[in-house]
Amino acid sequence: MNVDVTPLPGIGVRKEIELRSGRRVGVIAHRDGRIELILSRADDPDACLAEIPLSTEEAGALANLLGAPQLVNQLNDEHRDLPGITTRKLPIRTNSPYDGRPLGDTALRTRTQVSVVAVMRAGQVCPSPTPDFVLVAGDIVIAVGEADKLEQAADVLARG
Amino acid sequence: MDHTALELLELGAVFFGLGLLGRLAHRIGLSPIPLYLVGGLAFGVGGIVPLGDIGDFTSLAGEVGVVLLLLLLGLEYSAAELVTGLRRSWLAGIVDIVLNAAPGVAVALILGWGPVGAMVLGGVTYISSSGIVAKVLSDLGRLGNRETPVVLSVLVFEDLVMALYLPILTALLLGVTLWGGIGAVGISVAVISVVLVVALRYGRYVSAVVDSDDQEVFLLKVLGAALLVAGFAQAMQVSAAVGAFLLGIAISGSTAENATRLLEPLRDLFAAVFFVVFGLSTDPATIPPVLGWALVLVVSTTVTKFATGWWAARRARIGRMGRARAGAALVARGEFSIVIAGLAVGYAAVPDELSSLATGYVLIMAMVGPILARYVEPLVRLFPTRPATPV
Numbered sequence: 001m002n003v004d005v006t007p008l009p010g011i012g013v014r015k016e017i018e019l020r021s022g023r024r025v026g027v028i029a030h031r032d033g034r035i036e037l038i039l040s041r042a043d044d045p046d047a048c049l050a051e052i053p054l055s056t057e058e059a060g061a062l063a064n065l066l067g068a069p070q071l072v073n074q075l076n077d078e079h080r081d082l083p084g085i086t087t088r089k090l091p092i093r094t095n096s097p098y099d100g101r102p103l104g105d106t107a108l109r110t111r112t113q114v115s116v117v118a119v120m121r122a123g124q125v126c127p128s129p130t131p132d133f134v135l136v137a138g139d140i141v142i143a144v145g146e147a148d149k150l151e152q153a154a155d156v157l158a159r160g
Numbered sequence: 161m162d163h164t165a166l167e168l169l170e171l172g173a174v175f176f177g178l179g180l181l182g183r184l185a186h187r188i189g190l191s192p193i194p195l196y197l198v199g200g201l202a203f204g205v206g207g208i209v210p211l212g213d214i215g216d217f218t219s220l221a222g223e224v225g226v227v228l229l230l231l232l233l234g235l236e237y238s239a240a241e242l243v244t245g246l247r248r249s250w251l252a253g254i255v256d257i258v259l260n261a262a263p264g265v266a267v268a269l270i271l272g273w274g275p276v277g278a279m280v281l282g283g284v285t286y287i288s289s290s291g292i293v294a295k296v297l298s299d300l301g302r303l304g305n306r307e308t309p310v311v312l313s314v315l316v317f318e319d320l321v322m323a324l325y326l327p328i329l330t331a332l333l334l335g336v337t338l339w340g341g342i343g344a345v346g347i348s349v350a351v352i353s354v355v356l357v358v359a360l361r362y363g364r365y366v367s368a369v370v371d372s373d374d375q376e377v378f379l380l381k382v383l384g385a386a387l388l389v390a391g392f393a394q395a396m397q398v399s400a401a402v403g404a405f406l407l408g409i410a411i412s413g414s415t416a417e418n419a420t421r422l423l424e425p426l427r428d429l430f431a432a433v434f435f436v437v438f439g440l441s442t443d444p445a446t447i448p449p450v451l452g453w454a455l456v457l458v459v460s461t462t463v464t465k466f467a468t469g470w471w472a473a474r475r476a477r478i479g480r481m482g483r484a485r486a487g488a489a490l491v492a493r494g495e496f497s498i499v500i501a502g503l504a505v506g507y508a509a510v511p512d513e514l515s516s517l518a519t520g521y522v523l524i525m526a527m528v529g530p531i532l533a534r535y536v537e538p539l540v541r542l543f544p545t546r547p548a549t550p551v
Contacts, residue, residue, distance in 0.1 A: 008308065008309060008312055009237050009241040009313065010241070010290070010316070011294065011298075011303060036303065039304075044482070046479050047302070047482065047485070048302065051301040051303060051304050
């Protein structure tokens with residue numbers, strides 16, 4: 001994918017990609033750290049339909065929503081020939097008891113036999129996290145295992 | 161009532177009145193600059209309630225306002241952005257100068273104000289208000305538009321031109337000879353080149369001198385440095401404003417961002433005083449006689465600025481609607497036109513009507529610009545196939 005980076009003197013930087021439909025979608029990173037999501041109009045590719053200010057958390061959550069399914073699909077493709085093994089996204093919600101605690105505290109492998117292969121944070125993949133990796137609300141844990149065990153794991157992360 | 165009490169009352173009344181005007185401007189979605197000018201006209205010579213006792217304070221505060229306006233303008237752009245802007249948009253920048261200074265120069269010459277008056281009025285009609293333009297673009301959600309970088313690079317170029325123009329203007333106002341003028345140009349080009357090189361290479365050292373983790377210390381250091389440099393520049397017969405602008409360019413990176421954040425409220429306060437002082441020195445009764453010429457300038461420079469933006473956007477291969485948006489965005493004139501006129505006020509080389517004309521002109525342009533930017537799209541749709549202005 002080509003990312004076009006345009007400096008906006010005095011304001012910040014605009015980073016965008018052109019979609020197959022000809023539309024542009026991207027972000028404006030302001031100098032003071034604010035982020036705005038932009039989407040070009042269908043009838044006038046020079047203009048923007050919307051400029052939506054996002055907080056850092058919101059931007060991270062959106063990046064997870066966009067990035068995690070792709071990772072899961074990729075992993076599912078990779079072990080398609082292993083029957084019964086699937087990949088699932090397990091979100092860490094704000095009320096999770098593991099918000100701010102290391103991954104080791106969840107004891108997921110011991111309790112549910114699923115393996116955590118990665119954690120998505122702000123759209124970035126943290127592969128093979130170690131037990132001392134600290135989880136925070138908004139993270140998405142990518143776990144591999146049997147379907148019913150994954151169900152249990154989701155329960156563990158939500159309720160402890 | 162003793163003197164201090166009266167001064168405090170008057171100053172309080174001025175600030176409070178400005179606050180109310182600013183709120184009104186915010187309500188109707190206008191830049192507060194024209195309203196501050198109106199406020200100054202109302203309190204000044206021949207106005208409704210002439211204020212007498214706070215002249216000394218307000219005139220110095222106005223000077224500080226100009227220094228802060230230009231300092232923050234310099235802080236806004238890094239040296240690298242200025243150099244890139246210069247490389248990329250010099251042609252559009254030159255078209256911008258020729259098209260937009262010409263009406264001002266012509267009107268000044270017709271009115272018989274001489275070459276210096278022409279130089280001043282040309283500057284007044286030339287420079288767009290980067291403050292108003294940036295705010296309008298952001299309010300209308302056009303930062304993500306493709307024509308926006310074109311608009312911004314024109315503004316960057318104009319600011320560099322300001323750094324060249326102000327020292328030359330100062331020299332002319334002091335009545336130097338032609339050789340002295342050429343000397344002033346040479347010196348200012350040399351100084352600006354040196355500052356750009358220093359800012360590009362050693363900007364972090366300049367930043368380190370003023371930087372501090374403690375907000376209070378930092379504020380005092382930045383403000384102190386700005387006034388020192390401005391005063392030094394003024395003593396060297398280059399204008400104080402240019403000194404502050406160059407210091408702003410030399411300060412870079414996170415220091416510049418912090419300085420901007422800290423100084424913005426101060427700038428707003430002192431710049432408001434500056435506009436009032438400018439309005440104070442203008443007698444409202446002198447505006448109606450020059451209003452005809454002001455309207456001539458409004459119409460002609462709206463067209464020329466629109467054409468500039470249109471042309472610059474077309475060179476960047478942007479569609480018709482985007483060209484029109486770029487043209488309309490650049491139309492607003494404001495604080496820097498007043499800074500230029502304010503520099504010239506009081507010099508023998510410039511007639512008094514000039515500040516009345518500049519006031520009337522900026523009053524209208526600061527309102528016309530944002531309005532035009534907002535409604536340009538439906539206007540362009542009225543001209544289905546032909547461009548809205550012949551370019």
